[in-house]
Amino acid sequence: MTLVKWNSNGNANPAFSNLLENFFGKDLGEFVGRDYATTTPAVNVVETKENFTVEVAAPGLKKENFQINLNNNLLTIASTYEKSNEEANGKYTRKEFGYTSFQRSFTLPTTVDSSKIEASYKEGILYVYLPKREEAKEKPARQINIS
Template sequence: MSTLVKTHFATPSYLNGFFGKDLLQEFNTPAFSGSVPAVNVVENKEGFKIELAAPGLQKTDFKLNLVKDQLTISAHKEQKEEENNERYTRREFKYSSFQRTFTLPNTVDGEKIVANYSDGVLSIVLPKREEAKEKPAREIEVA
């Protein structure tokens, strides 16, 4: 398991306008900060849902692996940017990656796990096995 650590950067104001970009915004963007994205886990009658906040990524940046009862969610993003001006050439390479591993309960049906990435949130649906779902109460007749 991993923990989320929030970092605040205190930089002099003269650094904020470096090449017309706000350095604080660049460092604090979750997709590029190297921090672990926030995760919500919700359980209902049908199963579990994991929501992982990862704005700035594409669905092709994610990799999900299930080995036994271990679900590993990882992402890797590489961004290259080049700006040519009369006086200078600026190149920036940004790399970002993270990995989170969850131990799933044996009630999850690993064959039916589905994932969707939309609006900066990766949603993973982990349905329960039929035998693990809560059954409605029934009356048993005495013979």
């Protein structure tokens, strides 16, 4: 027995059939474009001797689009961006709008000095700097003399 895809309209209008199949078979973001999807950007966390750095890839956004909150030891990075475009030309008006948002939360280790957290946004990447407490910083190796 072979499974055969059935088309209820008898292929009377294959273009319409393909449109419906594409619409219902894909994620909304894939069908209508990135501006209409809720996305979660890629995040890198880099640890050095002095600090942790959280790097959030968010090209096209502005620093005003971000909210960074610290509640106890939970760091939350969020962004909301709305875009609207309206074009009027004689007999018709075309209006398109988009909404993009994301939120990422991170539980900070006790080694982070939360009073010194800073952030910057450069060339599409949000950087959040999480300095380590002095007592948590890696100390250089030293030799212990025997008495």
